Amino acid sequence: MRQRAAVLCGAAVIAAGAFAAVPAEAGAPLPANPPRAAGIDWKACGTADYPALQCASLTVPLDHARPGGKRITLALSRVPHTAKTYQGPLLVNPGGPGGSGLTLAGFVASSLPKEVAARYDVIGFDPRGVGRSEPALDCRPGHFDAVRPDSVPSSPAVEQANLTRAKSFAQACGKKYADVLPHIDTVDAARDVDAIRAALGSEKINYFGYSYGTYLGAVYAKLYPERVRRLVLDSVVDPADVWYDANLNQDHAFNDRHRAFLAWIAKNHSAYGLGTDPERIEAAWYAMRTALAKSPAGGRVGAAELEDTFVPGGYYNGYWPYLAEAFAAYVNDGNTGPLVEAYENFGAQDASDDNGYSVYTSVQCRDARWPRDWDRWREDNWDAHGKAPFMTWHNAWYNAPCAFWPTDSRQPVDVANQQLPPALILQATGDAATPYEGGVTMHRLLRGSSLVVEEGGGNHGITLSGNACLDGHLAAYLTDGTVPRGDGEADAVCATLPDPKPLESKAASTSSRGSTLHGLLGFRG
Numbered sequence: 001m002r003q004r005a006a007v008l009c010g011a012a013v014i015a016a017g018a019f020a021a022v023p024a025e026a027g028a029p030l031p032a033n034p035p036r037a038a039g040i041d042w043k044a045c046g047t048a049d050y051p052a053l054q055c056a057s058l059t060v061p062l063d064h065a066r067p068g069g070k071r072i073t074l075a076l077s078r079v080p081h082t083a084k085t086y087q088g089p090l091l092v093n094p095g096g097p098g099g100s101g102l103t104l105a106g107f108v109a110s111s112l113p114k115e116v117a118a119r120y121d122v123i124g125f126d127p128r129g130v131g132r133s134e135p136a137l138d139c140r141p142g143h144f145d146a147v148r149p150d151s152v153p154s155s156p157a158v159e160q161a162n163l164t165r166a167k168s169f170a171q172a173c174g175k176k177y178a179d180v181l182p183h184i185d186t187v188d189a190a191r192d193v194d195a196i197r198a199a200l201g202s203e204k205i206n207y208f209g210y211s212y213g214t215y216l217g218a219v220y221a222k223l224y225p226e227r228v229r230r231l232v233l234d235s236v237v238d239p240a241d242v243w244y245d246a247n248l249n250q251d252h253a254f255n256d257r258h259r260a261f262l263a264w265i266a267k268n269h270s271a272y273g274l275g276t277d278p279e280r281i282e283a284a285w286y287a288m289r290t291a292l293a294k295s296p297a298g299g300r301v302g303a304a305e306l307e308d309t310f311v312p313g314g315y316y317n318g319y320w321p322y323l324a325e326a327f328a329a330y331v332n333d334g335n336t337g338p339l340v341e342a343y344e345n346f347g348a349q350d351a352s353d354d355n356g357y358s359v360y361t362s363v364q365c366r367d368a369r370w371p372r373d374w375d376r377w378r379e380d381n382w383d384a385h386g387k388a389p390f391m392t393w394h395n396a397w398y399n400a401p402c403a404f405w406p407t408d409s410r411q412p413v414d415v416a417n418q419q420l421p422p423a424l425i426l427q428a429t430g431d432a433a434t435p436y437e438g439g440v441t442m443h444r445l446l447r448g449s450s451l452v453v454e455e456g457g458g459n460h461g462i463t464l465s466g467n468a469c470l471d472g473h474l475a476a477y478l479t480d481g482t483v484p485r486g487d488g489e490a491d492a493v494c495a496t497l498p499d500p501k502p503l504e505s506k507a508a509s510t511s512s513r514g515s516t517l518h519g520l521l522g523f524r525g
Contacts, residue, residue: 304394
């Protein structure tokens with residue numbers, strides 16, 4: 001799903017104004033010839049897009065409290081440094097939890113300015129349970145096969161059908177991975193990051209995380225503050241809301257973002273013919289949803305699958321023109337073909353998505369306590385649905401296995417930290433997946449950090465996506481530790497990029513760094 005979406009979509013690359021910054025103290029460059037990474041045997045695994053990519057694996061304890069016990073394997077990737085001035089390893093993570101970071105290393109290395117990337121070994125990794133790491137979790141293959149029950153539990157029978165699915169998924173995970181699940185969580189993943197650091201032979205790491213990767217980075221920094229050299233957090237999880245409240249907050253933010261999409265359609269009536277009144281367009285969207293609940297398009301796209309298809313538009317506006325065309329074809333012409341195609345490109349789940357979801361639930365359910373009383377879920381989600389109907393129940397069922405999870409839960413990590421070098425935090429004001437308040441909270445908790453805000457932006461994952469202002473701050477920080485300093489809530493503000501334009505033709509450009517990045521980040525956390 002993520003790869004298909006990345007191939008399809010493009011976004012404009014337009015420079016934004018730069019803002020002044022002042023240098024901050026940062027670690028000095030490391031020796032030009034770092035110690036050989038003991039225990040890591042790198043082999044070439046380059047692709048057409050990333051020819052310098054190398055791959056390796058590393059074994060780590062399943063239980064870090066029992067280093068002599070069972071071991072698991074982490075898959076690693078690397079783009080090695082080429083400059084004489086070496087700044088150490090830069091570990092990158094795309095979020096999730098459950099996202100693969102192997103290709104992200106190639107993307108980051110090729111998207112940073114050449115003179116910046118050349119000074120780092122850019123290291124990607126599949127966290128425990130993910131992708132090419134072993135074991136790779138897949139609790140219940142085909143869990144998202146079409147057509148699923150309507151996500152809105154409008155009757156006891158519909159609610160029970162969704163509850164049965166959630167319970168079945170949790171039970172399947174417990175049965176297949178009973179010995180593994182107690183160790184699939186953010187703290188264990190952070191200890192894996194330190195194992196990677198040690199195997200690389202580096203005293204300190206640089207870290208660059210998107211989305212959930214910001215929380216992983218903050219947890220690592222809390223556990224090992226003396227081992228952090230630089231820390232970049234893009235699109236930040238609110239560490240005060242892990243994880244039940246975070247998902248309820250997402251519902252309202254995604255509803256706002258979906259309405260922004262509908263308003264964009266209204267502004268482009270000449271392209272889509274759906275009118276100029278966003279409220280009427282919204283009514284048409286929900287009428288489409290009601291119709292599909294009764295008669296799925298192509299026997300594939302019911303109400304739940306429609307939500308699967310349109311939720312990605314809340315992450316990245318580069319998908320809007322494709323979603324709008326499918327919406328318009330259905331409403332104006334009764335043509336289901338473009339809608340089914342959009343579902344296949346943006347919503348349909350494959351084996352890698354099954355793996356990602358298995359890790360997502362395993363981490364989130366283990367990281368923090370979730371209500372075990374379904375009455376609480378029902379009350380909270382009906383309340384949210386009344387204000388934010390677009391994604392509330394879809395999101396509730398996505399997380400519902402946590403109500404029945406077969407392991408107990410940890411306490412969330414207090415990531416407040418006064419021992420770090422200055423961290424760089426980047427956040428869009430209209431981000432739906434990790435709302436703006438999370439960036440502000442993380443900025444407050446990490447003493448000495450700097451917050452750069454994309455004003456008016458609504459995408460999730462904002463650096464290396466074409467905004468020259470944001471990318472300038474990132475490059476300055478990775479060059480010598482420079483961070484901006486300001487007097488307000490944010491230390492620097494960057495203007496957002498313009499919204500996309502409707503597709504002029506089927507042959508419209510489908511290539512940009514923005515679409516590539518968002519294909520790698522996926523559509524959850």
